[in-house]
Amino acid sequence: MTACASLSIEPAEVLTSSPLPQLRRLMVTATDHEVVISGRVTSYYMKQLAQEAVRSSLGARRLRNNVEVRPH
Numbered sequence: 001m002t003a004c005a006s007l008s009i010e011p012a013e014v015l016t017s018s019p020l021p022q023l024r025r026l027m028v029t030a031t032d033h034e035v036v037i038s039g040r041v042t043s044y045y046m047k048q049l050a051q052e053a054v055r056s057s058l059g060a061r062r063l064r065n066n067v068e069v070r071p072h
Contacts, residue, residue: 009057010030010057011028011030011035011037011054011057011058012028012030013057014053014054014056014057015028015037015050015053015054018053020046020049022041022042022046023041023046023049023050023053025039026038026039026041026050026067027039028054030061031061032061033061033062034061034062034063034064035054035057035058035061035062035063035064036064036066037050037051037054037063037064037065037066037067038066038067039067039068040067040068040069040070041067041068041069041070042069042070042071042072043069043071044069046067046069047065047067047069050065050067051063051065051067
């Protein structure tokens, strides 16, 4: 972990602390170069919320949003 990354919240923590249950169930995998969000939500809006919630914790890493949208 770099010094810069240790000063900010980790991407997985952002989603696990979300008030939205669908976002708390998503998986986040982070490396030094990339953050991947995966799992399922019921709308494209929720997928976008997950992406934007994690964006502030990326630093210089690339974001890959692999979240599937499956309506009820």
